Amino acid sequence: xxxxxxxxxxxxAQYEEMSRDERVFIMGEDIIxxxxxxxxGFVDAFGTxxxxxxxxxxxxxxxxxxxxxxxxxxxxxxxxxxSFLYPAMDQIMSIIAKSRYIYGGQARLPxxxxxxxxxxxxxxxxxxxxxxxxxxxxxxxxxxxxxxxxDMKGMLKAxxxxxDPVLCFEDSTCWMSKADLPxxxxxxxxxxxxxxxxxxxDVSIIAIGGAVPLALKAANDLARDGISxxxxxxxxxxxxDKELILRSVRKxxxxxxxxxxxxxxxxxxxxxxxIAERAFDALRGPVLRVATADTHLPFSPAIEKALYPSPExxxxxxxxxxxxxxxxxx
Amino acid sequence: xNGPDLQRSLQLFERMLLIRRMEERLGDxxxxxxxxxxxxxxxxxxxxxxxxxxxxxxxxxxxSTHRGHGHFLAKGGDPRAMAAELMGKExxxxxxxxxxxxxxxxxxxxxxxNGIVGGGVGLAVxxxxxxxxxxxxxxxxxFFGDGASSQGVISEALNIAALWKLPLLLVCENNGFSxxxxxxxxxAGDIWRRAEPFGMPxxxxxxxxxxxxxxxxxxxxxxxxxxxxATLIEARTYRWRxxxxxxxxxxxxxxxxxxxxxxxxxxxxxxRLEEFLVSEDLEKDVAAIRAxxxxxxxxxxxxxLNDPLPPVxxxxxxxxxxx
Numbered sequence: 001x002x003x004x005x006x007x008x009x010x011x012x013a014q015y016e017e018m019s020r021d022e023r024v025f026i027m028g029e030d031i032i033x034x035x036x037x038x039x040x041g042f043v044d045a046f047g048t049x050x051x052x053x054x055x056x057x058x059x060x061x062x063x064x065x066x067x068x069x070x071x072x073x074x075x076x077x078x079x080x081x082x083s084f085l086y087p088a089m090d091q092i093m094s095i096i097a098k099s100r101y102i103y104g105g106q107a108r109l110p111x112x113x114x115x116x117x118x119x120x121x122x123x124x125x126x127x128x129x130x131x132x133x134x135x136x137x138x139x140x141x142x143x144x145x146x147x148x149x150x151d152m153k154g155m156l157k158a159x160x161x162x163x164d165p166v167l168c169f170e171d172s173t174c175w176m177s178k179a180d181l182p183x184x185x186x187x188x189x190x191x192x193x194x195x196x197x198x199x200x201x202d203v204s205i206i207a208i209g210g211a212v213p214l215a216l217k218a219a220n221d222l223a224r225d226g227i228s229x230x231x232x233x234x235x236x237x238x239x240x241d242k243e244l245i246l247r248s249v250r251k252x253x254x255x256x257x258x259x260x261x262x263x264x265x266x267x268x269x270x271x272x273x274x275i276a277e278r279a280f281d282a283l284r285g286p287v288l289r290v291a292t293a294d295t296h297l298p299f300s301p302a303i304e305k306a307l308y309p310s311p312e313x314x315x316x317x318x319x320x321x322x323x324x325x326x327x328x329x330x
Numbered sequence: 331x332n333g334p335d336l337q338r339s340l341q342l343f344e345r346m347l348l349i350r351r352m353e354e355r356l357g358d359x360x361x362x363x364x365x366x367x368x369x370x371x372x373x374x375x376x377x378x379x380x381x382x383x384x385x386x387x388x389x390x391x392x393x394s395t396h397r398g399h400g401h402f403l404a405k406g407g408d409p410r411a412m413a414a415e416l417m418g419k420e421x422x423x424x425x426x427x428x429x430x431x432x433x434x435x436x437x438x439x440x441x442x443x444n445g446i447v448g449g450g451v452g453l454a455v456x457x458x459x460x461x462x463x464x465x466x467x468x469x470x471x472x473f474f475g476d477g478a479s480s481q482g483v484i485s486e487a488l489n490i491a492a493l494w495k496l497p498l499l500l501v502c503e504n505n506g507f508s509x510x511x512x513x514x515x516x517x518a519g520d521i522w523r524r525a526e527p528f529g530m531p532x533x534x535x536x537x538x539x540x541x542x543x544x545x546x547x548x549x550x551x552x553x554x555x556x557x558x559x560a561t562l563i564e565a566r567t568y569r570w571r572x573x574x575x576x577x578x579x580x581x582x583x584x585x586x587x588x589x590x591x592x593x594x595x596x597x598x599x600x601x602r603l604e605e606f607l608v609s610e611d612l613e614k615d616v617a618a619i620r621a622x623x624x625x626x627x628x629x630x631x632x633x634x635l636n637d638p639l640p641p642v643x644x645x646x647x648x649x650x651x652x653x
Contacts, residue, residue: 025463049463055493060486063452064459067470070441071391071460090483094446095453102432103442104424105648139649163651 003178009149010038010114010170013156014076016185018046021074024160027052027061028078028114036116036175038078062088062113066096066165069111074160082115082169083129096165097140110163112156116170117145117209119260122304125296130209130261132169136237136270142166142191144236145267147212149179151235154189162191171210171260194241196248200230203254203318206245206271207231211258211290211309218314227322237267245271246279253284254321258309263291288317331548333541334384336610342384342540343603344619346376349400350600351627352409356399356416359631360575366418369430372400374538374570377599378503379404381543382471385551391439391457391470393450395503397569398443401473402433405440409626413634420640427644448474448481451500455487458498458560469554471499477508479521488562492528495559499550502562503537505569510577510585522564530560537565538599541606568594 004012018024025046031039032053042051054061058079065075079085085092092113100107119128132143142164146152152170159166197212198219207215212233219229232248234241249255255275259268272287290309298304334342353371360369372379375397383392383404394401402412407423415422416430423435434442441457444450454472461468478484479502491498508516525532531553535546543565550561570591572578607616 023463052494055486055489057486057490059483060452060455060490063483064456064490067391067393067441067453067456067458068460068463069456070436070453071457073456073460073463075456090446090449091452095444095449099442099453100651101648102424102428103434103436104422104427106424106434106436107442108651110651142650 002181004149004181005176005178006149006152006170006174007037009153009179009181010156011040012181013153013160014038015042015045017157017160018042018050020185023072024074024076025050025052026076026078027054027065029054029056029080031078035080058084058088059091063091063095065111065113066091066099066109069109069165070099070107075111076160077111077113079113079115081118081127082131083127085113085115085131092135092141093138097138101140108163109165112159112166112168114168114170116172117260118172119297120173120305120308122299122301124299128297130292132167132237133261133266135167136267137265140165141238142236143169143238144191145169145171145209146235147171147174147207147209147233148177149181151189151195153181154187155191155235158188158190161188166191169209173210174213177213189235191236192239192241194232194234194244196230196244197233198229198231200228200252202228202252203256203321204230204232204248204252205256205258205314205318206268207233207258208237208267209260211260214309214311215258215314218311218318221311221315222318225319227318229318234271242274245275249275249279250282253282255283255287256290256314256317256321257287258290258314260292260308262294263289264294266291285321288321290314290317331545334544336612338384339541339603339607340612340615340619342380342544343600343607343616344623345380345404346540346600346603347619347623348409348626349376349379349403351623352403352413352630353399355627355631356413357571357575365416367429369416369575370397370573371571371575372397374594374598375503375505375567376400377540377543378501378537378565378567379473381540382499382501382547384544385547386439386469386471388438390468391441391454391461393441393454393457393470393472394443395450395473395475395478396431396443396445396447397475398431398433402435402440402443406438407433407435407440409630410633413630414637417634417637418639419634419637420644421634421637425644426640427648448478448483450474451478451481451483451487454498455490455496458491458496459494461497462494467555469497469499469551471501473501473503475508476502476504476506476513476517476521480508480517488524488528488530491560492530495557497554497557498560499547499554500560500562502564504564504566507569507573507585509573510581512585520564522562525562530562532562533564535563535565537567538597538602540599540603570595
């Protein structure tokens with residue numbers, strides 16, 4: 001057990017799974033150059049057959065990953081930044097998500113498509129997408145958005161062993177966060193199991209990816225006001241640990257979803273709808289959503305930062321909710 | 331490469347005839363309102379699928395198109411399971427969940443017909459990559475049309491397949507039409523010539539001559555199996571029937587002349603092979619094949635018609651392999 005970063009967790013997960021199973025291989029743009037440090041030492045360990053640089057042809061190589069998976073390989077695709085998934089939408093949405101179903105269960109597509117959520121650093125609208133929500137609207141894709149290095153390692157290893165296509169979204173605001181990473185080669189966190197990151201009684205804050213550390217900071221601030229916030233991290237959005245979320249909301253009676261994605265049709269919105277449908281009787285106020293405004297991300301830091309969820313916006317939402325019950329304290 | 335021997339020619343004839351007769355029956359059923367959805371028939375193009383798949387084993391891979399019945403049957407797919415799939419039956423090869431545009435039998439290396447034009451290309455590149463990593467000498471074939479040749483994924487696939495020397499055949503069936511638009515109105519240049527800039531062998535072949543297809547593909551498959559990489563083959567052929575069987579109900583104007591269709595029917599790949607076989611004194615064998623194909627077709631269609639429909643619960647199955 002040693003402290004390591006989120007990026008190092010990705011490297012370790014890939015390294016361990018490639019060591020364990022020779023059907024696992026990795027490909028993407030600039031893998032050998034090792035841009036973000038997630039393939040350090042891979043060529044020496046596994047050779048260039050299993051560590052492949054691809055042309056800048058997302059449609060081609062993500063499609064090829066689907067085909068290789070269908071014939072028994074277990075590819076990991078590093079698509080770099082999540083906006084670069086769009087040239088391959090045809091492959092992801094029409095082929096990878098649907099092949100198993102349309103062939104009546106004959107096919108398995110065990111592949112992992114990794115990409116990072118590269119926002120908050122003046123990269124402007126085309127590089128800053130937090131786009132996992134749009135993939136939730138097509139059944140057939142598993143989707144993980146871990147919020148810390150520990151979860152990342154265990155979930156990515158589980159994703160590589162999963163027999164279905166998994167989209168792994170890596171929140172770059174978490175890249176340098178550190179955690180103790182288990183050395184156990186079979187350390188796995190199954191997809192579909194959320195985690196209570198902090199227990200509380202007054203309000204449930206269901207936060208996604210990079211919003212989890214923000215929610216934890218907000219919970220600290222709220223504690224000083226005497227508000228006990230529970231922070232729920234779904235960790236994967238498909239499958240979604242609905243029972244964990246509903247159990248928390250039934251306990252606290254209040255819910256806020258926090259999602260770095262644009263608000264409309266976001267994962268946070270879907271979770272809000274789930275709560276309204278299935279825990280309405282337990283709610284003592286509306287389900288509030290803290291998300292990114294439905295505008296593109298501008299370049300200038302002066303106007304970009306304010307658009308994302310922040311501890312301040314989460315605190316304000318919690319105060320509003322608790323205030324509905326206790327207007328005298330608002 | 332020499333042409334196929336007479337025994338092989340009889341096999342090719344039987345397979346082509348099976349595709350033809352199955353599709354004629356299915357086309358009739360569609361016209362009679364017995365098939366749900368849309369059907370894209372392969373009639374006239376049988377020599378391509380047949381000449382290609384004759385070189386493949388069950389362990390080799392093919393990815394197909396929306397016009398995929400011929401590829402399915404040529405690669406050894408079961409006629410009854412295909413017919414039942416087109417009828418949306420429980421016994422369909424995909425339990426009625428894919429239909430005409432998704433017939434697949436992964437156990438026979440058929441990675442499926444595909445409703446997206448060019449949709450099989452990525453799959454086949456990946457299958458070839460898997461075959462290369464396996465190192466067991468398998469090959470992958472992708473069939474695509476002249477319409478799909480305009481999809482960007484083709485250029486990406488040519489580059490990747492050439493760069494990595496993948497055991498892949500890219501087989502373009504140029505049937506003259508991108509849906510309803512004649513080839514020359516939407517395509518620049520010759521498709522087979524696109525191989526050369528990538529350093530890949532390219533070949534043009536008469537897609538209505540099964541012997542010619544067989545020879546060209548035999549060489550390409552041998553190259554792929556021996557690690558020499560991919561080949562692009564353009565087979566010129568013609569689609570006798572509609573783009574989609576329902577088109578007569580919505581097309582505002584014809585997009586080709588009856589004379590043109592008739593002129594291609596004069597070059598029927600099945601009649602050409604039959605004439606050759608008769609000239610080789612194999613008339614009796616031809617007659618026996620005709621009778622056998624009629625029997626197989628009839629029982630496939632009849633059995634499929636009598637098969638049960640799937641229960642609604644089927645709709646919720648096969649989303650995921652794990653959970």
